[in-house]
Amino acid sequence: MIYLDHNATTPVDPAVADKMCAFLREHFGNPSSLYPIGRKVKEILNEAREHVAASLGAARGEIFFTGSGTEADNFAIFGTVEAAPERDELIVSAIEHPAVLESARSLERRGLKVTYLPVDGYGTVELDALRDALTPRTALVSVMTASNEIGTIQPIERIAAIAHEKGVPVHTDAVQAFGKIGVDVRRLGVDLLTISAHKIYGPKGVGALYVRRGTNLVPFLHGGHQERNLRAGTENTAGIVGFGEAVRVLEERGRKDIPRIEKLAEALKKGIEERIPKVRFNGHPTNRVRSTVNFAFPGLEAEAILLSLATKDICVSTGSACSEESEEVSHVLTAIGLRPEIARSSIRMSLGRTNTEEDVAVVLRELPEIIEKLRKISAFDPKD
Numbered sequence: 001m002i003y004l005d006h007n008a009t010t011p012v013d014p015a016v017a018d019k020m021c022a023f024l025r026e027h028f029g030n031p032s033s034l035y036p037i038g039r040k041v042k043e044i045l046n047e048a049r050e051h052v053a054a055s056l057g058a059a060r061g062e063i064f065f066t067g068s069g070t071e072a073d074n075f076a077i078f079g080t081v082e083a084a085p086e087r088d089e090l091i092v093s094a095i096e097h098p099a100v101l102e103s104a105r106s107l108e109r110r111g112l113k114v115t116y117l118p119v120d121g122y123g124t125v126e127l128d129a130l131r132d133a134l135t136p137r138t139a140l141v142s143v144m145t146a147s148n149e150i151g152t153i154q155p156i157e158r159i160a161a162i163a164h165e166k167g168v169p170v171h172t173d174a175v176q177a178f179g180k181i182g183v184d185v186r187r188l189g190v191d192l193l194t195i196s197a198h199k200i201y202g203p204k205g206v207g208a209l210y211v212r213r214g215t216n217l218v219p220f221l222h223g224g225h226q227e228r229n230l231r232a233g234t235e236n237t238a239g240i241v242g243f244g245e246a247v248r249v250l251e252e253r254g255r256k257d258i259p260r261i262e263k264l265a266e267a268l269k270k271g272i273e274e275r276i277p278k279v280r281f282n283g284h285p286t287n288r289v290r291s292t293v294n295f296a297f298p299g300l301e302a303e304a305i306l307l308s309l310a311t312k313d314i315c316v317s318t319g320s321a322c323s324e325e326s327e328e329v330s331h332v333l334t335a336i337g338l339r340p341e342i343a344r345s346s347i348r349m350s351l352g353r354t355n356t357e358e359d360v361a362v363v364l365r366e367l368p369e370i371i372e373k374l375r376k377i378s379a380f381d382p383k384d
């Protein structure tokens, strides 16, 4: 199998699986319990917290584990909006992941004024639109660090500076950036930042929210006193241990891995452009997470391409993992100005640790044939 969908999820690293299995066998204590087996688990969770914090340039006390990246996004948005009842406006970008976008829509239905910032043709947020939208009533600005669909990297440092000038806190969903580009909370200057373990070769069902010390935030989940009273619910202890280990592995091999993966992705992008007529590359040519390669193949339905590739054991995606089953046109591709039929012809290939030069060679052999065959069936004339 050739897996080209690392933005949807990644295989669990063997070191992570080993660490989680050993933990599950040896430790069942509740980290909130005061006797030794509980204390021990708390200590182990704090080691994981330390790893996660260090990799983000944060302090250990600024990391709050959650049940997913989605929960961390919800926590950041609902938690800041509720903490500032005198502010009734929210700003998000138009190309956010549904975890942010649907949270914003939910608040909009409750009467909040939400501004969806437009992006340019490469998917970069327009800063003038941000300046225009900010008011003293803005509770939060939330813009993702990098797009899950097209990889475009946002100017988060500038966004944070612009928002902070008006006294508005900033959240960034760094789920797709973490582990692929440097993510340092102090350099970015954000108040809140989301990450998720299963995008960095860790387990599913665990995420984290960085909360800068002093940020005004109320709990999103209500219940016990876990996570220093901010995130109720007994911790996913094995998941957190796996998250910590995934981050440790990332630190150990990331610097070697990333240039190799980016080189493969560049070869794939170049090969597609050279071998297949009339393709359209979606996303920023340089300022993006390079492992994400999104192309439109005008005249075709992306699903037909995806299914043809699947018969060759090549896994790609037609958009974000969450929209796979919906008929809707990608809101991200629409926001960068694609016509619906072009958006519907787009597939995303996202490379990762599992990929090799041989994988790229196979895709560059199979994909042009598939496109040619499908275009013949659909009577598409590339000279048109």
Ligand code: PLP
Pocket: 007, 008, 068, 069, 070, 071, 073, 097, 099, 144, 146, 147, 148, 173, 175, 176, 196, 197, 198, 205, 206, 207, 321, 322
């Ligand atoms: N944010 C982005 C940008 C994502 O790509 C994803 C996952 O696809 C999420 C949030 C949600 O993370 P999780 O799957 O951990 O809920």
